[in-house]
Amino acid sequence: MKPEIERVLEVCAIGLMGDVAPHVSPSYRQATVLSTAVVLTSVREELDRIAERRVVENRALRELFRDALPAVEQTALRDRLAAAAGESDTAFRISELEAANARLRGLLIELHVLVESLDSPQAKRVESRIWRELQASTERRKLSLDSF
């Protein structure tokens, strides 16, 4: 078995910080090595959840769209929401999950704009659900190095 990717990145980052950077000059190059090591540390943290975060979020967005349909009277948007709600992730390359996530988040913006303009209790419930999902999306993306 090969060493796990996370372990490789961890060792590389530690090595860059502790063994390589102190011996690099000029100072700009040294700081570049340190920045690279910190980026590797974040990539390592992201790696374990990289597919799960996107799968979970895509599923949550599709459920949200399905539940929002009764509040949406605009036919064109409702049809697109219904179509998106009926999809599921079948390809698990990160690039494909990410592309699906981008499509869904773009549609979420359109839905958000619409329900903000409506006064019905249904629309307000959808809006509230969108805010909860947006908060959850930042929880999913949190890294230990995040500023906030």
Added chain:
Amino acid sequence: MSDLAERLAEYARHRLPEASDVRVSDLDRIHGGASRETYRFRLHADGEPRRLILRRDPPGSLIETERAIEFNAYRAFHGTAVPVPEPLWLEEDPRWLDHPFFVMQELPDLEARPQMVVAPPYDAHAEKLGLQKWNILGEISKADPAVLGLVGVMEPVGPEAAWQRELAQWERVIDEDELSPQPIIRAAIRWLRAHPPPPAQKISVVHGDYRTGNFLFDTEGRIHAILDWEMAHLGDPLEDLAWGINRVWCWARDDRVGGLLPKPRAIAIWEESSGLRADPDALHWWELFSCVKGQGIWLSSAKEFQQGKNQDPILALAAWMQINGQDRAALELLGELR
């Protein structure tokens, strides 16, 4: 690097035609100036060495700015209550160093890294640093742009239009640079448009990036210079105050804005120093705006790195560290972070 040193020396000889034995030594690039390439060097002329800084436009950068504005901001504030390095030469002709650049005084042996304010020995001086930081911003806000000679250098704006111009500019940056849809910051932009702030109390010089990390300080907690004026413009002075208290700059990971002082104290010091009022509703608008502006910067840095225009890892690091935190800061201000 030696080629750059020789070309810089050639330029210095052009600027100092009467001087003898003009040469450049110890040219060393400094990390962190992602919007400019920044170098320290020694200029020798007539047997006298002087420590100087070269700021040169890179091919791609965090933010696209006018080098003349930054240089003129240094020139306007040099010798005032706002400490800045002495600016020497601005050169916009690319024949000398391929890109526009300027040269200014180096203030050596000082610290600027933001994370250092929460580390010994600097952390013992957080109160002192915070007091100076917000007092100096008050001086910037209080200053008359016309007296400083900056009217005509910076684009004029009226008190009613300052917020609209800034919001439009940063929304445009996000439109152009986002690599994927940004539902939180788009909601913030809609809220800002639906709840405009009152007109600016006055039109001030806005530093544009006034935060811990953009001033030089020593081990005794004294601030020696305010740096990085590349985003300076005329506008609402609350813009700088709001930017400086943005949650993403809470380096101590507590309630101290900029890692130095609690937010109410920072605001009170600025009000006292500037003679202006930080109306809570207006400040809230500018705080949320600062999240939009911040996200514009992080999304631009992500795009620059992704597309290979500038592959300094600081751009990748800025995006990785800040985009999610900036979204959370916006959610908090919108009352949607529970």
